[in-house]
Amino acid sequence: MSDMITFDRLGKTYGDFAAVRDLELGIARGEVFGFLGPNGAGKTTTIRMMMGILVPTSGRATIDGLDCQTERVELKRRVGYLPDNPMFYDYLRGREILAFVGEMHGQPRDEAQKRAAALLDELALNDASEEYAVNYSTGMKKKLGLACALIHDPAVLILDEPTNGLDPRAAREVQERLRLAAAQGKTVFLSTHLLNMAERLCSRVGIIHRGELVAVGALDALQDKVVPGGSLEEVFLKVTQPDEDRSEQA
């Protein structure tokens, strides 16, 4: 079965600085893939290239066989995206923004509103749905962003640091929702630097360091290979050591 998401020598260079180098990766359908890496490793750049926000300087990324750059419009029907720091319009309520996104995905008005109401209910945003989105706290904004990513029931979810800045309860709610999505057969690509969440949610992880993929594989396989008997944290720390100490990497 062909992969859902593929990176084919994907690269992005800002001037002389290579943010992402020659990324090669394949993610199968229904997989929950964790994209780990230290800050500044290139996670957000990769995700933005997948969403067509940035143009890759080399290589390509495809989702469900569609090129992320040239077949962007068709691709958006199948993908739901949650950015790192979602900003919303002032003067629009959360409910209205969500219904707008639903309508933009082709749903008729009343269906979009029904779905919006249901999602807001599910994510416990009901009380805030009549507020203007600009007044929301960070956690509420993330949840609204997640709702925007889920409203059109996409096959692929791309999430950039989904629990960054959330309090424990909100983080738990988000993780439960993601688990539910995975159980429904969606492919989830999430980037994070929170290792315990990755351990709990992901079936496979990839660790990116300075723009290169330094480790990829299922959790236990990775642990056996790199640090036998060690936790994901130890794997991560070993694999993302600064350059001078990178002599004996697996």
Next chain:
Amino acid sequence: MTGAVSASRAAWLLTRLRLRRQLNQMESIWRFRTGSSGRTGTGRASSGLMILGGLVALSMLGSFTSLAYQSIANMQAELGSVVVPGDAPAGGDTERSGDAPGAPPSLQPIAAEPGGVIPRGVAQGATLAVMLLLAAALLIAVGNREITRPEWDLEWLVTLPLPLSTLVLSKLVERVITNHTAFLILAPFLSVLAWTCGYRWMAPVLGLAFTLVLLVLVGTAQILIDTGLRLALPPPQLRNLQAAMSIVSMFPLLLVMSMALPARSFVFAWAGALPDAAAWFPTGLAVRALAAADARSLALLFAMMTGQVALLSAAGVALVRWQLRHGVVAAGMREAVARRPQPPRPAGMGEPLAAWTPLSAVQRRELRLLGRDRNFLAQTLLLPAVIVGMQIFLNVRSNIFVGAMEHPANLAAIAFLLLAYTLAFSAFQTLNAEGQALWILYCVPHSLESILRQKTQLWAAVAAVYPVTIFAIAIALAGGISLPFIGCAAIVLAGVPIFAVIATALGVFGCDPLAQEVQRRLRVTYLYLYMMLASLYAYAIYASDVWQRIALMILTMLVAIALWQKARDRFDYLLDPSAAPPPQVSVSDGLIAALLFFVLQAIVALALMGRAKILTANQMWVAFCLAGAATYIVMRLVYWRVRPAGVPRMLDGPVGPALLWGAAGGVAASLAGLAYIEVVAALDLFPAAQRAGVKTTAALPWLAAVAIVAAPVFEEFIFRGLIFRGLERSFGVTLAAVASAGIFAIVHPPVAVIPVFAMGLVAAAVYHRARMLIAPIVVHALYNAAVIGFQWNAMKWLQ
């Protein structure tokens, strides 16, 4: 534990930080030009856009300076002299300096100081003007920022061990340095005033110095208003207030501009009524200083003014400190409070607006935002009416609907002006208005272009309400309709889609989505460019010749298409901080080449004409060839340097088939052209032009040979190679062929328009088939040969 930092040292450090930031900004621009390394998080404009921005800024400076010059000249005529009947100067008002117009202004002792160099009336007028300009600068500055949030770095700086007054002072310094609009408003006027008072090379320096001091005043007032209002009012009221202020800010500016008009403005009467105390305000002191007769009193008055401003600023800073005594950031102020939450509506009810209108989701959202954001509403709908209303009030002072049918030009111009302003405030903002929420548009299965197109359509429809209403009223009042009226109205209504597209495209250029504070306000340079284009188009309303009107309309349409194409190329890279669209041949290249060609031709023709009044055909052709060759060489050089994609090539592969296509096309076009000549001769449609054309070619046959060799090369390069190619890339073959042939036809004399249009279509088709320039060149050459040969032959036969 380090010691405490003194207040003055803290102030110095903060100022140094601000200056370093400015320096880094300029450095990043410089480094971009010479190729940079390193990752940048800040957006960059392409060098082409920066050159354009620089040119526009220069022309803005020029027009403000000429405005200032005109106002002061008017002041001198109106307030600085009296009309003397006969010989004796009129008795009576010795208050105002009396001299016959044309005589130099007299010296007039002013109170207890040594003499000045301008009459008292002029000084009063200048003081009033400076006061109005200051008020305008302040109101515009206040309206320019998001007033409901404190500046983003205020929260951070407050955590440093700084006394509050130092913080406020550094904010003041920053405001003074970065207030470019106020600078542009004040500096030209003060410099021209200094120049009028006799300073020559010192005039700009003095103007700058005085502007800086007065800007401190503006900055203080701005901080006071910003902070005080922010802490006192809830955000919704603030927004309303800001909307009101942006409307009111137009008045002082328009009043000052009215001083520059030829008609006597009532503002001059106000100048006379200015109280004496006004001479002791900083503005009055500035004018008196510039008008001082010797350097000592200049220095003295300047020092007095600076002292006053320093005092006022200190008082302002103290007041701001008192305002901020409870904390710098007002806690708990709710943004944009919604109405009381309503009980959840049953699903399916939706909004009433959505029920019956065929608007798309994006358009409905825009309308909803328009309804809720008072500032936006006021700027989009009210401000244009205010601006134009004021201008009518100041200039025309009469009923604009009178005589609308016989002389519709003025009414049509007013309608067009309203349209242009409304679009400037709405369509310009299509990308800006997304602000930081632009990412949402990247998540939906619609291209950014289609979304912006929908927004443009909406704003075009909204803006069209004004001209349509005006025309309806005019028709109703006149009770009938006339042909000239229909012509003018058609031009204005055709301008609706054209300028909606231009406004959106320019708005995309002026928007930097990666900026810290995405400005919801207008970028002044692009607004100015937009206004220049609008005034060019308005010329079409006043043109008497139908062909001129059509030519201008088609030209503006092409400019709109070129701008939209450039904007479209930029969409992929909007959120990318370091990449720019790869260079490609676009329609704008063709337009620039055509413009260059015409300008060079005019210059060379003028040079050759020398003292003679008329241009011989000989000189005309020489100018043509020189201009054509120069344009061709310049464009080829630029393309060789930049290497964009899609450069038109002369030869590109097997020549044989291309020549065949060219020959076939040439024959077809020639036959059509000859048939047209026969028809025109038989029906005698263009008698005068025909005879003129025949005379030219009969006199100089060898130049006609040049027309067969030189003209096709240059013209095909520009119109088929650049314009057709550029259009084809984005808009498809048919539209490209029609548009390029249309613009090609429009630059020929009316008698030749139709056959040249047909030839243009054929040439475009041939070029599309053969993909090398030699083919349409052959078409063009054959056509020219056939037409000229036929006419020459006919002439000889007649002789």
